[in-house]
Amino acid sequence: MTSPSKFQMTVNGQRHTVEARPDTPVLWVLRDQLQLTGTKYGCGIAQCGACTILFGGQRMFACQLPVSVAARNEILTIEGLSDSADHPLQRAWIAEQVPQCGYCQSGMIMSALDLLQKNDRPTADEIASHMNNICRCGTYPRIVRAIQRAAEEMRA
Amino acid sequence: MTDSLNRREFMFGTLGLTFGFTLPLAGCGRGSRGPDKSTFVTSWVNIDPAGSIVILTPAAEMGQGSMTALPIICAEELDAEWDDVRIEFSPADDGLYANPLSWIHAVMLTLGSASVAGYFDQLRLYGAQARRVLMESAAERLRVPLAELSTEPSYVVHLATARRLSYGEIASFTKYPTASPQITLDDLKHASQFRLIGHDVPRRDIPGKVDGSAEFSIDTQLPEMLYATVIRPPTQGALPIEVDETAVQDNPDLVDVVTLPDAVALVARNYPAALVAERTLNVRWSDIGAVAKFDSDQSVEDHIHIAQDLRATGQVIQSTGNVDKAFEGSSKNFEATFCSDMVYHAHLEPLNSVSWVKEDGSVEIWAGTQAPTHLVRSVAGALGIETDNVVLHRTLLGGAFGRRGAQDHDWVVDSALLSKRLERPIKVIWSREADLRYGRFKPITGHYLRAAEDTSGRLTSWHHRVASDEALEQSDPYRYEKTNHWPVIATVGLATPYTIPNIKTEFLRTYTGMRISPLRGVGATANTFASESFMDEIAQINGVDPIELRLGLLKGSSAAQDVIQAAAELAGWHQRKSADPLGFAYAELDGTLFATVAEITVDSKSEDIQVTQVWAVVDAGIPVQPNNIAAQFEGAIIFALSNILKERITVKDGAVQQSNFHDYSVLRMQQAPRIQTRVIRNTRKPTGVGDTVGVSVAPAVANAYRVLTGRRLSALPFRTKAATVG
Numbered sequence: 001m002t003s004p005s006k007f008q009m010t011v012n013g014q015r016h017t018v019e020a021r022p023d024t025p026v027l028w029v030l031r032d033q034l035q036l037t038g039t040k041y042g043c044g045i046a047q048c049g050a051c052t053i054l055f056g057g058q059r060m061f062a063c064q065l066p067v068s069v070a071a072r073n074e075i076l077t078i079e080g081l082s083d084s085a086d087h088p089l090q091r092a093w094i095a096e097q098v099p100q101c102g103y104c105q106s107g108m109i110m111s112a113l114d115l116l117q118k119n120d121r122p123t124a125d126e127i128a129s130h131m132n133n134i135c136r137c138g139t140y141p142r143i144v145r146a147i148q149r150a151a152e153e154m155r156a
Numbered sequence: 157m158t159d160s161l162n163r164r165e166f167m168f169g170t171l172g173l174t175f176g177f178t179l180p181l182a183g184c185g186r187g188s189r190g191p192d193k194s195t196f197v198t199s200w201v202n203i204d205p206a207g208s209i210v211i212l213t214p215a216a217e218m219g220q221g222s223m224t225a226l227p228i229i230c231a232e233e234l235d236a237e238w239d240d241v242r243i244e245f246s247p248a249d250d251g252l253y254a255n256p257l258s259w260i261h262a263v264m265l266t267l268g269s270a271s272v273a274g275y276f277d278q279l280r281l282y283g284a285q286a287r288r289v290l291m292e293s294a295a296e297r298l299r300v301p302l303a304e305l306s307t308e309p310s311y312v313v314h315l316a317t318a319r320r321l322s323y324g325e326i327a328s329f330t331k332y333p334t335a336s337p338q339i340t341l342d343d344l345k346h347a348s349q350f351r352l353i354g355h356d357v358p359r360r361d362i363p364g365k366v367d368g369s370a371e372f373s374i375d376t377q378l379p380e381m382l383y384a385t386v387i388r389p390p391t392q393g394a395l396p397i398e399v400d401e402t403a404v405q406d407n408p409d410l411v412d413v414v415t416l417p418d419a420v421a422l423v424a425r426n427y428p429a430a431l432v433a434e435r436t437l438n439v440r441w442s443d444i445g446a447v448a449k450f451d452s453d454q455s456v457e458d459h460i461h462i463a464q465d466l467r468a469t470g471q472v473i474q475s476t477g478n479v480d481k482a483f484e485g486s487s488k489n490f491e492a493t494f495c496s497d498m499v500y501h502a503h504l505e506p507l508n509s510v511s512w513v514k515e516d517g518s519v520e521i522w523a524g525t526q527a528p529t530h531l532v533r534s535v536a537g538a539l540g541i542e543t544d545n546v547v548l549h550r551t552l553l554g555g556a557f558g559r560r561g562a563q564d565h566d567w568v569v570d571s572a573l574l575s576k577r578l579e580r581p582i583k584v585i586w587s588r589e590a591d592l593r594y595g596r597f598k599p600i601t602g603h604y605l606r607a608a609e610d611t612s613g614r615l616t617s618w619h620h621r622v623a624s625d626e627a628l629e630q631s632d633p634y635r636y637e638k639t640n641h642w643p644v645i646a647t648v649g650l651a652t653p654y655t656i657p658n659i660k661t662e663f664l665r666t667y668t669g670m671r672i673s674p675l676r677g678v679g680a681t682a683n684t685f686a687s688e689s690f691m692d693e694i695a696q697i698n699g700v701d702p703i704e705l706r707l708g709l710l711k712g713s714s715a716a717q718d719v720i721q722a723a724a725e726l727a728g729w730h731q732r733k734s735a736d737p738l739g740f741a742y743a744e745l746d747g748t749l750f751a752t753v754a755e756i757t758v759d760s761k762s763e764d765i766q767v768t769q770v771w772a773v774v775d776a777g778i779p780v781q782p783n784n785i786a787a788q789f790e791g792a793i794i795f796a797l798s799n800i801l802k803e804r805i806t807v808k809d810g811a812v813q814q815s816n817f818h819d820y821s822v823l824r825m826q827q828a829p830r831i832q833t834r835v836i837r838n839t840r841k842p843t844g845v846g847d848t849v850g851v852s853v854a855p856a857v858a859n860a861y862r863v864l865t866g867r868r869l870s871a872l873p874f875r876t877k878a879a880t881v882g
Contacts, residue, residue, distance in 0.1 A: 003408075020426075021409075028428045032383075037375035038368015040554070042504045043588045044431065047817035050504055078368035085367035093366040097358065097783060100791055101219030102365030103372060103504045103554030128825040134817065136504045136555050137219045138794025140828040142787065 008071040011036065012080025022068035027051045029067050030077060038078035038106045042134070049133025052107035052114075053077050059114035078106035081113070089113060092150035100137035107133050112147045120155050122147065196327035199252045200230060200279070201286045207310060207324030209236050212246040214253035214275065216266035216526050217361055218553035218560070219791070220846035221784040224359045225272050226279060228780060232352045233283030233344055236323070237309035243360050245550040248528035261638035266526045267561050267674065269746065269844025272780050276842050280344050288337040293330045294321045347778060347839050354837065356783045361552065373551040376510040376522040378581035382411055383427040385434045385587045386419045386570055388594035391448045391810035392671050394441035396420050403436040413437065414574060418566075421574055423582065431587055447669040448810040452600065455668060455807075456495050456871075459602025462623035462664050464493060470621055470662035471643065474651040477658030482617035486608030490694050493604050494686035496872035498597035498805035500814070501675055502822055505554020506591040507567035511535075511574070512581040518545035519575070523568045524553035526561035530634070534565045535572045557795075558674035559596060563632040589815045596673030597805050599625040599646065603686035607656075607694060615694070615709065618656045620687055622646065623664040624679070627672040649680030649851060652687060653716065653744040654709035670807065676795055680745055680851040685800075685872055688741040688855030696862055702740050703729060715749055716742070719775045719836065723751035726834055727771035739859030741852040747843035749775040752793075754829075754856035758864060763876040767797055767829040767857055774833070774849060777840035785845050789833045792850030798823035800854045804873050 002021050009016045009026075011034060018033050025044075030036045030053075042050030044063050051062040056073030081087045089109050099105045108131065115122055115130045122130070127144050135143070196203035202210040211230050217223035227243050230236075246253045254262040257274035287307060294312040295302040298319060306313050310323045347354070364370035389395070396415050404410055404422070409429030414421040420439050424430040462468070483489060509523040519539060525531045528548055536543040553560055560567075571584040586594075601624040608617035624646040628636045635644075643663050650661045695702040703724055710716040720742055724730060732738055737757065743750045755769040770793050779785050802821045806813045814820040858869040861876075869876070 021429075024426070024428050028426060031375075032377070032426060035377060036368070037371075037377070040372075040504075041374065041427075041506065041585070043817050045588075045816055045818060048504060078366075081367070085363060090366040094358070094362055097362060097787060099219075099359075099362050099365035100221070100787065101504070101553060101555045102361065102370050105365050106368050109366060128828070131825045134504060134822055134824060136502050136557075136795070136822065138791035138798075138823075138828075139787070140794060140825040141790050141831050143825065 007067050009067070009075060011075045012077060018067065020067045022066060024067045025063045026053070026065040026067055026070050026075070027062035029070070030062060036077050036079050040103055040106060042104070047134070048104070049111060050104050050107045052110040052133060054110060054114060057117065059111050076110070078109060081109065088150040088153040089116070089146070092146040092153070095149060096142045096146040098139050098142040098146050100139055104133055104135045108135065108143055112143070112150070115147065116151055116154060120151055122151060194328045196290070196330045198286060200282045201234060203323050203327040205324050205328045207240055207322050208242060209234070209240045209310070209323065210242050210244055212244055214246045214255070214264060215271040216524065216550070216553055216556065216560070218266065218524070218526065218556035220271070220788060221359050221781060222266070222271040223361050224357060225780045225784065226275055228352045228357055229272070229276055229279040230283040232350055233280045234287050235307040235309055238352060238357060240310050248532050248548050248550070250529045261635045263635065264527060264529045265561060267558060267847065269748070269847040269849070272842045273746070273844045277341060281339055281341070284339045284344055285337045288339060289330065289333060290323055290326045292333070293326050296331065297321065297329060353780050354778060354782065356781060359784065371551055372505050372554045373510060373523045374505055374508045374554070374585060376551070376583065378510065378512060381510070381581040381583055382423050382425065382578060383430050384421045384423040384571070384574055384582055384584045385427070385430045386416070386421045386584060386590055387434055387437060387439055388419045388590060389441040390593070391441070391444055392669060393444045393447055396439050397442050398440040400438035403438060404433040407433050412578060414577060416570065416573055419570065421570060421584070423574060423578060427585060434587055434590070450668065450670060450807050450810045452498060452805070452807040455600050456497060456602065459600050459623045459666060460493050460495050460604070461602070462666060463602040463604035463621045468664060470664035472660060472662055473647050474659055474661040479617050479619045479658045479660040482658040483606070483608050486616060487611045488609050489606060490690070490697065491604070491606040492690050492693060492868070492870065493602065494689060494870045495603065496601045496682040496685065498600055498670070498807070499675055499799050499803050500592055500595045500597055500805050500820060501555070501557045501559040501673070502820070503555030503557055503559055506586050506588055507559070508583065508585040509568040509571045510581060510583045511568070511571035513539065513572065513575040513579070517541050518547070519572055520547045520549065521568060521572065522549045522551055524551045524556070524560055525565065525568070526553070526556050527563065530563045530632070531565045531568055534563065534569055538569045539572055539576055557676040558678065561631065562596060562673060563634055588817070592815055592820060593812045594671070595805070595812070596631060596671045598675040598678055599627055599670070599672040600668065601646070601682040603682070605686060605690040607690070613698065615656050617658040618652055618654070619660045620650060620652065620683070621662045621664060622650055622683060622686070623666055625666050625668045625670065625672055627674050627678065630671060631673045645674050646679045647683070648678065649683040649743060649745055653742070654706070655712055656709065676792070677848050677851050680743070680848050681796065681799065681854060682872065684741070684743045684851040685854040685858065688743065688852060689858045689868065692739065692741070692855065692859040692862065693868060702859065706742050715775055715838070716744070719749040719751045719773050722834055722836065723753055723771055723773040726773060726832055727753035729753060735863070737860045737864035739856045739861070739863060741855035741859060743852040745844070745848045745851065747777070747840070748845060748848065750849060750852045752852040752856040754853065754860050756857060756860045756864065758861070758876065765801060765857065765861060765874060765876060766827065767801070769830045770853065770856070771832045773836065774845065775836040775838050776845050777838050777842040779835050779837055780842055782835045782837070785835045786833045788846045789835070789849050790831050792846070793831055793853050794823055794828055796850035796853035797829070797857070800857065800873050801827070802873065
């Protein structure tokens with residue numbers, strides 16, 4: 001097993017130096033070292049999307065991103081999306097009363113952000129094919145509405 | 157998951173209770189605060205001089221929204237300004253906070269769609285009592301008769317002199333009565349006076365769930381904390397007899413390998429190191445005999461045969477007239493078999509807990525649970541300490557669906573035992589693989605149904621036999637004993653709502669040895685699938701409109717007629733063409749009425765079913781939070797579709813064959829249908845929604861499939877390629 005090293009990371013605009021083994025998934029560094037617990041563990045195998053973050057502006061499963069390459073790009077987590085939970089996506093999520101248990105929703109919102117950066121007017125089908133994260137409570141219909149609501153606000 | 161025992165007795169018992177105005181607070185946990193002279197403190201409502209009103213909520217918040225819905229009910233009668241209200245979880249205390257519906261065992265439980273239904277009257281009465289006490293204190297201070305006072309949100313008002321006292325001001329001089337104020341349900345607001353109930357108050361848990369600040373137990377961080385995962389046996393009930401640590405010895409972050417009574421734990425300085433070790437550790441498990449040969453496919457077949465074999469009589473759940481005699485004199489008979497497989501909860505937050513055993517032997521726990529007092533008792537038992545020495549911090553639950561209600565709280569006892577041994581705070585997270593492989597699944601069921609009609613085509617006889625293991629015996633032995641071994645999980649939804657002269661429904665108990673559990677909608681999902689598919693089959697064979705057939709059998713219930721007609725209207729049922737792939741199903745559970753129409757397509761190559769649209773109507777009495785009921789409905793429809801289209805746990809040689817979401821698929825957004833719901837605004841006392849609201853989805857889809865293909869789906873989850881007429 002490799003020994004721990006120091007790694008630089010930029011998370012939500014802040015520089016951090018963390019000590020971890022190079023293959024440590026960024027998910028656990030975010031959660032347990034940087035106390036950014038909004039990014040969730042759900043499966044550990046790139047299936048559920050609960051750990052979705054943006055890495056260099058693109059969505060990424062934090063459970064699959066080794067800390068050794070984290071320095072290459074900036075990381076954005078749910079905590080960095082806005083200063084006071086007022087990003088259009090967050091406001092839309094509240095307006096549509098999307099979350100139920102809420103465990104998947106950080107990943108959903110980050111995945112939605114990735115979509116809206118590429119497509120500012122997504123159809124319901126485009127949303128459904130992009131948003132592959134699992135929500136066990138079944139909030140999918142409200143997520144579609146919330147993304148379209150946020151998209152409208154962001155275009156305005 | 158539904159306690160449907162003696163519903164009438166529950167109602168009667170509830171109405172006959174007087175609710176104590178208890179102070180000071182007893183119990184433990186986050187909601188506790190000591191009495192303070194300047195603070196109004198009761199077991200449900202605390203008001204401080206600044207006017208902040210804390211309402212305690214007994215129910216777990218696992219997504220269903222009762223963390224907001226229950227305080228709304230109390231605030232309505234308290235006449236509290238909603239913005240002044242803060243919500244806290246109540247302590248774990250059965251005496252104060254058990255759901256009145258669960259009087260038979262009096263355990264705090266959040267399950268079976270029971271929270272709003274069960275606490276509704278109690279919370280209204282408590283709110284009204286608290287308001288009365290505040291008014292009495294104000295009357296004395298203002299030297300006016302009580303009758304001249306009224307309230308406006310968070311104020312007591314004396315209109316004649318235009319004087320007002322805020323609840324906060326009164327809190328500093330409240331005189332507590334020696335006995336509870338005598339208030340009855342008749343003294344409470346009429347539904348037309350509600351300003352919170354029925355008015356869609358935004359859920360209080362939602363803001364924290366969009367910015368990452370919501371705290372689940374998995375997010376708990378303590379100084380010096382260690383992390384662990386657990387390995388449990390591949391076959392149920394095996395015990396660890398030998399642990400070979402060779403493969404994990406080069407893992408420098410691994411702190412300890414601990415053999416627990418029924419598992420092996422890997423304790424590490426960080427969680428990924430524990431996960432790495434989990435994959436490589438070698439454990440030899442004891443041989444546990446017959447269970448090691450369990451084969452789920454075979455078991456499904458066995459269950460069908462048991463249900464079919466009329467020589468064995470089951471436990472009779474519902475009996476009217478004489479079914480056997482009716483079959484002898486019938487002119488036409490129908491029969492069919494159905495079955496359902498095991499399903500995994502797949503709560504997205506894997507089971508986890510944090511424990512911190514202190515030097516004095518007491519323990520602090522952070523956990524999400526549907527049964528907080530069971531948790532406290534289980535942990536106290538495992539550590540050999542008094543329950544008073546267990547402090548539970550109740551967190552939000554990242555999904556539960558019945559799994560986090562298991563009496564033994566295996567996922568919490570793990571961390572308590574490890575913390576005691578390592579003398580450090582410990583966070584145990586079951587890896588997804590551990591969580592799934594050692595899941596507690598929805599039990600297998602087999603169903604046999606037969607019906608008879610007379611020469612005029614009138615249904616004269618209905619007989620439904622279900623063979624199943626009973627999940628409550630394992631998941632909650634305490635309740636199982638208290639309810640006299642009544643098969644409360646397996647028989648939910650077995651009783652038919654239809655008026656038929658001769659009815660018999662029977663339960664045939666099986667003993668599989670598998671770890672089984674209540675799971676959202678559990679018995680009702682399978683029982684309703686079988687009975688509503690069968691009812692549809694009768695309609696199809698007779699060439700009768702399936703909705704007309706049901707309406708004819710529900711003539712005595714105007715509520716049922718309304719719900720069914722509303723669903724038909726919503727779906728445009730009467731405008732459909734006969735070949736349109738629409739299916740209908742109806743169900744009644746604990747006073748809640750559901751009607752569902754599903755539209756499907758079938759892929760010509762793969763034969764996969766795609767559900768394109770669902771229209772669904774529910775009547776659950778007074779809708780406390782209508783938009784939240786709609787959300788529960790949408791979610792339950794998707795949960796049910798996921799169960800029936802995607803999910804299947806298979807067991808070979810006693811071992812679960814799936815391990816994570818790559819081989820245990822759940823429904824994703826692309827497969828979700830368009831959903832239109834309607835929540836009927838009735839004025840009956842509220843009944844349940846969250847657990848059971850999806851139960852009519854499976855038969856609605858199966859019935860649409862029958863219209864489209866002429867074939868009857870008889871197994872859950874659907875296997876279209878092997879589909880046969882039952």
